[in-house]
Amino acid sequence: MDAVARIERTLAAAIALAEGPGCPPRLAQAMHHAVFPRGARVRPRLCLAVAAACGDDAPALSEAAAASIELLHCASLVHDDLPCFDDAATRRGRPSVHRAHGEPLAVLAGDALIVLAFQILARVAPVAPRRLPPVLLTVGDAVGVPRGIVAGQGWESEPRCDLAEYQREKTGSLFAAAAAAGAAAAGADAMAWRRLGDRLGEAYQVADDIRDAVLDEAEMGKPAGQDAAHARPSAVAEFGLAGAVARLEDLAAEAVAAIPPCPGAADLRAVIRSETHRLLPRGLAASAA
Template identity: 40%
Template sequence: MPATDSRPALPLALARTAEAVAAYLDGAITRAGAPGERLAAAMRHATLAGGKRLRPFLVIESAALFGVAPAQALPAAAALECLHCYSLVHDDLPAMDNDDMRRGRPTVHRAYDEATAILAGDGLLTLAFEILASGGEDTDPTIRLALVASLARAAGVAGMIGGQMLDLAAEGRFAQGPLHRVPLDLPADSIIELQAMKTGALLRHACEAGALLGRASASERASLERYARAVGRAFQIADDLLDVEGEAGLVGKAVGKDAAAGKATLVGKLGVEGARAELARLVEEAETALAGFGSAATLLKEAAHFVADRRN
């Protein structure tokens, strides 16, 4: 049965998660034993520069529904953030989105160089699985194996990596002949599928990881998956709205790049007002999915609103 313990307010809970994850990852990078200082410094640049830490927060709060202490969920939460940060390093490279700023400071390939950025990302990717395989506070090998398999699926070709490939294809990256780089006019359903892979897969893993740690029932896992799917879609719409309406100084990265690159977004398909209406619907859907958890899910419900209302 879900736990009903008293939880701190959302800003404090997010801050606590961010602090704990940063400390854990700092130690994990040290223990990884990278040769010399440059590679480890680049990995720290990618992971310790702030950020919302939403994904590890979802791991910890999903696990908390079932009475799992934050310290027990922390390794799985940190592993997910480690993998997420690797994806940002590679996403920022010139061959991908070619971004110069991330979280308000130079991207890794700008602060160091492209080769170091690629290796730092590779290092973070493999470190994520080392953390999970090492067991952390949960020594049950069945749970560790399930966490590794879940993260691999979420990050792989059927998840984040496959979604990134579809995103590049939608930009017209792989078109041949005179129409080279002409963006595809994808229908809304195809955009939703693309974004569910590229962005949503890791958010779904976050809630699945919490459910695995908490030994949740099949119905409880299904409820958390519905919540995570709605939050994942809301996150991407909010991100796309920031690209249209946000200010670079507040967002922490360049804005206005989606339209210039011809990216497929629901904002482009539905318009700003239509996208905002869909965002509100998704927040309601996320809240409804958690109804069975009662007051224990208050922070997760607040997180859905935070995702939709964020300004950076």
């Protein structure tokens, strides 16, 4: 089964918990809306690609780790879209969760998705009990304080913030965790794999800045041109469009160079090259190639 199918199956099994007896049906619908239909699933694919490179001898654990990271990503999107933050009307080309289901259920769906990420890790623990603690620690720290995505979002409430730190926490932390958790799920050293994820996280952030600058709302699936509209710092504002594309290519090369020695290193290098290439809008990818 390919990685995407494994991810979708694991996410569907996780969300099915919300369809069990006792769960309010509208909450279950809001959670489903937040997770399906799928986004790019870039973080869980990274998690499984690293697990594969390390041997992936406990696939149920690597799948749970990948799905937990995607659930946490989806939860962060639901809460970031709330009226008190971005008040976004659309996400992935559809109404945001609070527009479709109301603000109370959007708050609760986000909360429930955060908890679900840990519930699925708890359920898979018997597969490889000694590997659960490093996976749990990696995933928890990527989301919580002091340096996870919630902390990153918290910088928007401060009078001053370091842009690099903000982006590293808000975007980079979950990429670094995806790589590290994939390694830990396969019994490898989580720390050795963080740099790969960190470089990919920054590449993803730069690609997002590029897409925001050159695509329209229909292509983005969410409001476009937001960085310029809000005068936000971005890689395009800092380096220009061509400079941002070059920066993305550099980060992709750094990511490939950061792959630690492992049985599947050659395959993983090919995957990383192809994935980072896919991050660019089509016309720009052709010109960069």
